[in-house]
Amino acid sequence: MPALSIQNRRKLPNENSWGDLYPFESRFHQLHGHDLNGCRYHYLDQSLGERPSERPTLLFVHGNPTWSFHWRRLVLAFQDQFRCIAPDHLGCGMSDLQPRPQRLADHIDNLVSLVEALDLRHVTLVAQDWGGAIGLGCVLRATDRFERIALLNTGAFPPWFIPWRIRCCRWPLVGRLALQGANAFSRAALRMTLTRSRKLDPRVEDAYLAPYHDWQSRAAVYQFVRDIPLSERHPTWSTLEQIEAGLPRLAHLPIQLTWGMQDWCFTPECLDRFCEYWPHAEVHRLADVGHWVLEDAPEETESLLKNWLQAET
Numbered sequence: 197m198p199a200l201s202i203q204n205r206r207k208l209p210n211e212n213s214w215g216d217l218y219p220f221e222s223r224f225h226q227l228h229g230h231d232l233n234g235c236r237y238h239y240l241d242q243s244l245g246e247r248p249s250e251r252p253t254l255l256f257v258h259g260n261p262t263w264s265f266h267w268r269r270l271v272l273a274f275q276d277q278f279r280c281i282a283p284d285h286l287g288c289g290m291s292d293l294q295p296r297p298q299r300l301a302d303h304i305d306n307l308v309s310l311v312e313a314l315d316l317r318h319v320t321l322v323a324q325d326w327g328g329a330i331g332l333g334c335v336l337r338a339t340d341r342f343e344r345i346a347l348l349n350t351g352a353f354p355p356w357f358i359p360w361r362i363r364c365c366r367w368p369l370v371g372r373l374a375l376q377g378a379n380a381f382s383r384a385a386l387r388m389t390l391t392r393s394r395k396l397d398p399r400v401e402d403a404y405l406a407p408y409h410d411w412q413s414r415a416a417v418y419q420f421v422r423d424i425p426l427s428e429r430h431p432t433w434s435t436l437e438q439i440e441a442g443l444p445r446l447a448h449l450p451i452q453l454t455w456g457m458q459d460w461c462f463t464p465e466c467l468d469r470f471c472e473y474w475p476h477a478e479v480h481r482l483a484d485v486g487h488w489v490l491e492d493a494p495e496e497t498e499s500l501l502k503n504w505l506q507a508e509t
Contacts, residue, residue, distance in 0.1 A: 208290070208406035214399040218268050222290060225283075225310050231296055237306055238290040239283035240264055241314070242271050248279045252318040252343070252509070256282040257307065257334075259325020259350070260420035261382040263289025265403050266490060270322065273498050274505075278320075283310055285330070287416025289407050297419045300326075300432045304333035311338055320344040320505070324489070325462070326420055328352050329439055336442040344508055346452040346501060348489045349462040353440040353469060354425060354433050359460055361388070365421045375418040382408050382417060391458040391486035392493060400491070443473040450508045451477035454500055456485035456492060478504055 224236040243251060254274055256267040264282040271280045285303050287294035298306075307330055311319070319342045323331035328350025335342045365371045365381055374380040386401050396404075408414045425433035451474050455467045464481070471477060480500050485492045 209409045210402040210406055214403035214406070217399060217403060218265050220268075220271065225313055227286070227306055227309060232286070232306075235286060235292045235295060237283060237286060237292075237310060238264070239281060239310060240267075240271060241279070241281055242275045243279040244276045249315075251277070251279045252320065253279045253281055253316050255311070255316065255319050255321050255331070256280065257321065257323040257327030257331040258282070258285070258288070259323075259327045260288075261385055261408060261417040262325070262404060262488075263407055265289070266324070266488075267322070269490065269494055270498060270501065273502070278505075279316075281310075281314065281316065283307065284407075285326075285416065287413075287419070293412055294416055294419065297422070298416065299423050300329055300333070300435045303330045304337070304435075307331070307334045308337050311341060317341055318343050320346060322346045322348075322501070323350060324348040325350055325487070329436060332443070332446070333435070333439050335446060336439065339445070342449065344450045344452075344505075345446065346454070346504070347470070348454050348497070349456050349459050349466075349487050351462050351466045351469075352436065352443065354428075354436045358424060358426065362421065362424065362461070365418075366424070371421070372418055375421065376411050376414040379405065379408055379414055379417075381421065382414070385488075388460070389486050389488035390492050391456070392484045393491065396491060443470075447474050447476065450504075452480070452501065452504045453477050454480045454489060454497060455482065456487055456489045457481050457483050458485060459487040461487055 220240045220242055223239050223241050227235045227237050258266045263284045267282045274280055284291040286298055286306055321331045321335055328347050329352045332352045365375055382405055386396055423432050453470055457464050482493055489497050
């Protein structure tokens with residue numbers, strides 16, 4: 197089993213302005229193999245009270261360009277009933293920088309490594325954006341460890357369309373300069389992911405941007421965009437095909453799908469695709485909400501998840 201180490205939380209830029217919003221102890225999992233030996237994979241492991249390992253687990257898996265900060269409200273809301281695990285993908289948040297570009301398959305491997313190292317059982321996957329494909333890839337690799345699935349605006353199939361706002365970010369020179377040089381993708385996300393609320397608290401904006409403060413630290417943001425497959429020639433296309441082929445195997449699990457219907461990236465058509473595979477899923481369509489459902493409708497999303505977990509438990 198990979199060695200685990202616990203360290204004090206590293207300092208990120210502007211932490212004095214937002215640190216109280218993220219009052220969690222950092223933990224690090226050592227990754228091994230595939231040229232990752234020694235890389236530290238950051239995660240939260242929050243649970244109030246005794247014997248957290250005996251509680252059911254909520255595994256929160258973020259997308260791009262966010263990090264475990266995205267789940268802060270839900271971790272605080274559920275830590276008294278569940279063991280709450282929230283990792284940062286390699287290169288994101290407070291995890292180490294990527295020693296080489298990571299593809300979807302690599303992120304799945306890293307998450308499976310963490311789940312197995314912590315020996316997580318009775319797990320509910322809660323995932324958004326890229327976290328959906330990464331998390332579902334993990335579920336399909338370790339199905340006996342998972343009991344429920346809750347998804348927010350995500351996808352787990354080869355894309356049949358790529359929004360122009362994403363396509364221009366993939367341009368080899370201009371896209372890289374914009375994303376890694378000017379942090380354009382992360383800054384744009386602070387506005388383009390919202391519909392109902394329109395604007396985030398400045399402290400929340402600082403927190404989202406904090407891990408991505410220079411050229412090197414933004415490499416993972418750019419790589420996630422580059423990893424969106426445009427054709428079958430891209431290696432991640434087949435990874436997504438395999439995940440989609442496995443979705444019917446998960447139809448017996450309790451599933452909740454909560455969707456911001458104003459999302460221009462993971463559109464309502466993505467929700468419909470999931471519903472084809474999981475016709476018995478509990479579905480909530482939030483008509484005036486955008487891509488970051490947790491920021492656009494935080495109280496509503498928390499209430500929906502809480503009610504569903506109580507009913508299923």
